[in-house]
Amino acid sequence: MKSQQLATLATIRGENSMTHLLRTCGMISTVTAAALLSACGGGGSSSDTNLSGTLGVAITDAPACGFDAVNVTVNKVRVHQSATAGDTDAGWTDITLSPARKINLLNLTNGALENLGQTPLTPGRYTQLRLVLDANAGSAMANSVVPSGTVNEVSLDTPSAVQSGIKLVNQFDVAAGQRVDLVLDFDACKSVVRKGNGGFALKPVVKVVPTVLNGINGFVPPALLTQHVMVTAQQNGTIVAATAPNATTGEFYLARLVPGNYDVVITADNSATAVIAAVPVATATSTTTLSSASAPINLVAAATAPGIIGGTVALAPVSITEVATVSAKQSFAAGPTVTVKYQGVDIATGAYALTLPTVAPQLAPYSATLPLVFTAQANTLPGTGKYKVEAAANGYAVQSVPSVDISTANQLGVNFTLLP
Incomplete structure (x- = not known):
């Protein structure tokens, strides 16, 4: 090992x-x-x-x-x-x-x-x-x-x-x-x-x-990397670590994780989100492998174009030191809640725009036996092509819209005013 x-x-x-x-x-x-x-x-x-x-x-x-x-x-x-x-x-x-x-x-x-x-x-x-x-x-x-x-x-x-x-x-x-x-x-x-x-x-x-190296590693197909792939390790929908796969090999490594269980989320511009639930990191020096170069994790191509959720976030009172972050989340009926995309808002205007897949996400429970088996989650909550959108900033209460639907049209008026 x-x-x-x-x-x-x-x-x-x-x-x-x-x-x-x-x-x-x-x-x-x-x-x-x-x-x-x-x-x-x-x-x-x-x-x-x-x-x-x-x-x-x-x-x-x-x-x-x-x-x-x-x-x-x-x-x-x-x-x-x-x-x-x-x-x-x-x-x-x-x-x-x-x-x-x-x-x-x-x-x-x-x-x-x-x-x-x-x-x-x-x-x-x-x-x-x-x-x-x-x-x-x-x-x-x-x-x-x-x-x-x-x-x-x-x-x-x-x-x-x-x-x-x-x-x-x-x-x-x-x-x-x-x-x-x-x-x-x-x-x-x-x-x-x-x-x-x-x-x-x-x-x-x-x-x-x-400094000690441990974590979670695996591969995605190199051909997928034109879609700006991101891999994150999450706990209860909070991103703990993130990385982009190697531009040549497609290998990724989520490094330096506190021992525990993590949901690994793989996203791309125009493909279904892939989630591996409850991936264990046993010790401060162990690495958990999710896939190999010969059998990489391949995301399902979307049949329809991605959608956009956008709007503005205002801080009341206005802050010259804090900047809000907006995230789009999905929950699985028999699995975790995960963040699919996140973005800091424009520091001057508060504007944001998240590009998100409209295709059903894929879920696989962690298994030491590879390859992992993914299944489409049509019953994702709040629903396929629907996302819970949250806005947050240090010193302000988190606000959320429980269900924003981009399955048929972009939603560009999802606005927030954050209060202490």
């Missing part, structure tokens, strides 16, 4: 991700993480390493919705033991990247990592972790996006990230003579929002996860 897992990881990290990672500091797996992170860049204070602990930091990403590239230029990572320490207070330890490194986050799916460096730390508990980005200056775009179907970079505004840094919610302990490795898991799909004038802004959604 261990050799198979390493072979899977090597396959996944092919093409652009492989080239990118080797150019920077090498791939990091569960076997080589400590050695590679110790050998790669770093910064911070000097001290007796026999008395200090060590922090290593890397970055990874979930796929972005509607972009072929999402670039950020990382300047430094900052850590502090006080949760209330200000930017200029004493006691910060920095991992400084010199020169600052421009990273295309979309190269970092399927468990691939970009090492950001390491530093000695005084033993103790650390309660602040910040990711600081370089600012865009003149014609040089330190932070940018390339919208799908285009070739030109468009500036990505990052006001808070280049001032105080992106503040990450995490506490970790460092022991003398021991090493702590953290991964900053960037959700570009939720983090990049439209500004209504053709521009884009970064409203970061980043979680801190363990």
